Amino acid sequence: MCQICQDNVLKTVEEKQDVIQKMLREDHDRCRQSGKDVQAAVKEHRGKQEDLQDQKEAPKEKKTTKLFPNSPLFKEWGGGLSEEEQREAQTLFQSYGYNVFLSDRLPLDRALPDTREPRCSEKSYPKDLPNLGVVLIYLNEALSVIKRALQSIISRTPKHLLKEIIMVDDNSSNEDLKGDLDIYVKYLEQENPSLRIIKVRHNEQRGLSYARASGWRAATADVVAILDAHIEVHEMWAEPLLTQIKANRTVVTSPVFDKVTFDDLKVIKYQPAAQAFDWALWCMYEGFTPEYYKLKDASLPGKSPSVMGIFVAERTFLGEIGVLDEGMKVYGGENVELGIRVWTCGGSVEVVPCSKVAHIERHHKPYMPDLSLAMKRNALRVAEVWMDEYKHNINLAWNLPLENHGIDIGDVSERKKLRERLKCKPFQWYLDNVYPKLDSLDNLLAYGGMKNLDAEMCLDQGPVPGHRPIAYTCHYYSPQYTYFRATGELYVGGIKSHKYNDNRCIADVDNNNTEPGLYKCKEAMQKGMGIYWDFTQGKELRNRQSKRCLEIKNNVLLIQECSGQRWEIQYIIKAF
CATH class of the missing domain: 1.10.8.460 (ppGaNTase-T1 linker domain-like)
Incomplete structure (x- = not known):
C-alpha cells in the first residue's frame, strides 16, 4: 500500500488511475494465491473501483478571486461563489439593499426559529377572535421576498382568521412584479379559495404613508395588519395581537421584530422593547417603564410611545382617528405621528412580545439614498x-x-x-x-453655530473620541452644533433627546490650564470643572466659576483672562 503515498507527487489524474489499476491487479493475484475469502476480496475490489471513479469525477479545484472585497454583502457571506455569481449577487444587492441572490435560492416556506419568550408557548387564545386583513406595501421589492412574505402569512395564520391580503404596489418599475407576481397570486387563490387577495397599484409613487392608507381603504376585515413586504411572520403571530384588540378596540398593537440580516438572511432574535424616537423623529428602541419590569414577565404586552411603522389595529377605529397622514412624503415620521395621535386622541400603543415578525434590515434604501431630506x-x-x-x-x-x-x-x-x-x-x-423620558428642552435659549466675531472662527467639538474642543473655520455642520441652556451649560457637537443621556459640556478644567475641555456634564461636575457660562449675544463668553473667558488666539481655542472677544450663536429661541 506504500504506493498510495506517491499520490502527493503524481502530476495528473491519469497517473493516479494507472497506479490504482496496477494495485487492483496485484491485489487480485494475491487473493488467488493466498486463498483469501472471495467475498471479502470482491468487496475490497469494489471499494477501490469506487475510489478510481471518484478520481475520474473529482473536479479540479478552481480558485476564484474575490471581486468585491469592500462590499458589505461579501464581508461574511459568499466565499464559494464563482466570479459570475459574485457579479450577479453584487448587482442585485445594489438594487435592493439585501441579498436577493440568496433569497431566490431559499425555500419560500423556510422554517423560522421560535424566538418568543418561553412563557408565550404556554398561552392560549380565544377562538372567536376578529378576522384579519393583511396589507403588504412594496416598491420594487424582490419577487422572491414578496412570495416568501405571502407564503408565511398564509401558512402561519389560521384560515378562519385570515380574511384577505391587500397588496399595495407604490408604482414599481420592476417587470417581474407585474406578470410573474400575478401568476403566483393566481396560484395562491386557487390553493386558498376562501382567501381574498387584492392588488392595488398606484400610477405614481406616493410614499409609505399614502400606500398604507390605500391598503386600509381596500380592506374589509375587522382588523388590519399593515406590514412591509420584506417580512416573514412567525407561527402564532396573529393571535396575541388580535386578543389585545378584542379586549380593547382602541389599542394599536405592534409585534416584536426579529432582524433578518441583509447578507445571509439569518434570523436574529430581538428582545421586546418600546418603540420610541428622538427629536429628529428617527425611530429607536428603548426599555419599557420601570413598572413593567417589576411584573417580571417578559411575555406581557408593554406600553410604547410610538410604533416603528408595522402595526395592527381595528380597522374602524383607525379610520375614526384619521388612519395615516397622507401628506407625508416618501419615508419617515409617519410612525411617530401615528403614535402621538393615537395616545393623545383616546387610544394607546402596545408592543406584544408573543407576536413575532422577522423583518429584513436593509443595508441601504435604494429608492432614496439620503433619507434625511424627506x-x-x-x-x-x-x-x-x-x-x-x-x-x-x-x-x-x-x-x-x-x-x-x-x-x-x-x-x-x-x-x-x-x-x-x-x-x-x-x-x-x-x-x-406617555413619554417622560423625552427631554422637553424647555430651558434651551439658543442653538446652532457659535462664532467668534473677532477671530471669524467657530467653536468645534474637535477630534472624536477626545476631550479637546477647537476653533475651526465655520461650516455649521454637526461638529459645530452648540446649545446654550438658561442654567448656563453650553453643549457642543450635538444634544441628546432623552433625560437618561448625558450631553457634553464645554468646561474650564482648572485655573492652571488654558485648554478648555469637553466632557460629559455629570463627569465634569464630579471632577469640579466649571461648566456654567454667562453669555449675552454678541458679547464675551465668561465662565461663571473661574471668571475667565473662552477666546481664540492665533487660531487656537483658549480659556484666559477676558480681553473682550465677542461671540454670536446662530438661532435664538428665547431672549437672554
Missing part, C-alpha cells in the same frame, strides 16, 4: 400639527432656523381640523404621561 420635511409637518410650544425642538434637532427654513411641509389644515374634532390632549400631556 425626514426633515415630515418631521416639521408632525411638529406643526401636534407639538404645540415644543415644535421648535424639531428645528434645533435638524439645526434649522425657527423661521424661513425654506422647507415646504404641505397643507396641514385638514390634520389640524382632525385634531380639533377629536378633542385630542395637548402635547404636554403626552410628554408627562
Whole structure:
C-alpha cells in the first residue's frame, strides 16, 4: 500500500488511475494465491473501483478571486461563489439593499426559529377572535421576498382568521412584479379559495404613508395588519395581537421584530422593547417603564410611545382617528405621528412580545439614498400639527432656523381640523404621561453655530473620541452644533433627546490650564470643572466659576483672562 503515498507527487489524474489499476491487479493475484475469502476480496475490489471513479469525477479545484472585497454583502457571506455569481449577487444587492441572490435560492416556506419568550408557548387564545386583513406595501421589492412574505402569512395564520391580503404596489418599475407576481397570486387563490387577495397599484409613487392608507381603504376585515413586504411572520403571530384588540378596540398593537440580516438572511432574535424616537423623529428602541419590569414577565404586552411603522389595529377605529397622514412624503415620521395621535386622541400603543415578525434590515434604501431630506420635511409637518410650544425642538434637532427654513411641509389644515374634532390632549400631556423620558428642552435659549466675531472662527467639538474642543473655520455642520441652556451649560457637537443621556459640556478644567475641555456634564461636575457660562449675544463668553473667558488666539481655542472677544450663536429661541 506504500504506493498510495506517491499520490502527493503524481502530476495528473491519469497517473493516479494507472497506479490504482496496477494495485487492483496485484491485489487480485494475491487473493488467488493466498486463498483469501472471495467475498471479502470482491468487496475490497469494489471499494477501490469506487475510489478510481471518484478520481475520474473529482473536479479540479478552481480558485476564484474575490471581486468585491469592500462590499458589505461579501464581508461574511459568499466565499464559494464563482466570479459570475459574485457579479450577479453584487448587482442585485445594489438594487435592493439585501441579498436577493440568496433569497431566490431559499425555500419560500423556510422554517423560522421560535424566538418568543418561553412563557408565550404556554398561552392560549380565544377562538372567536376578529378576522384579519393583511396589507403588504412594496416598491420594487424582490419577487422572491414578496412570495416568501405571502407564503408565511398564509401558512402561519389560521384560515378562519385570515380574511384577505391587500397588496399595495407604490408604482414599481420592476417587470417581474407585474406578470410573474400575478401568476403566483393566481396560484395562491386557487390553493386558498376562501382567501381574498387584492392588488392595488398606484400610477405614481406616493410614499409609505399614502400606500398604507390605500391598503386600509381596500380592506374589509375587522382588523388590519399593515406590514412591509420584506417580512416573514412567525407561527402564532396573529393571535396575541388580535386578543389585545378584542379586549380593547382602541389599542394599536405592534409585534416584536426579529432582524433578518441583509447578507445571509439569518434570523436574529430581538428582545421586546418600546418603540420610541428622538427629536429628529428617527425611530429607536428603548426599555419599557420601570413598572413593567417589576411584573417580571417578559411575555406581557408593554406600553410604547410610538410604533416603528408595522402595526395592527381595528380597522374602524383607525379610520375614526384619521388612519395615516397622507401628506407625508416618501419615508419617515409617519410612525411617530401615528403614535402621538393615537395616545393623545383616546387610544394607546402596545408592543406584544408573543407576536413575532422577522423583518429584513436593509443595508441601504435604494429608492432614496439620503433619507434625511424627506425626514426633515415630515418631521416639521408632525411638529406643526401636534407639538404645540415644543415644535421648535424639531428645528434645533435638524439645526434649522425657527423661521424661513425654506422647507415646504404641505397643507396641514385638514390634520389640524382632525385634531380639533377629536378633542385630542395637548402635547404636554403626552410628554408627562406617555413619554417622560423625552427631554422637553424647555430651558434651551439658543442653538446652532457659535462664532467668534473677532477671530471669524467657530467653536468645534474637535477630534472624536477626545476631550479637546477647537476653533475651526465655520461650516455649521454637526461638529459645530452648540446649545446654550438658561442654567448656563453650553453643549457642543450635538444634544441628546432623552433625560437618561448625558450631553457634553464645554468646561474650564482648572485655573492652571488654558485648554478648555469637553466632557460629559455629570463627569465634569464630579471632577469640579466649571461648566456654567454667562453669555449675552454678541458679547464675551465668561465662565461663571473661574471668571475667565473662552477666546481664540492665533487660531487656537483658549480659556484666559477676558480681553473682550465677542461671540454670536446662530438661532435664538428665547431672549437672554
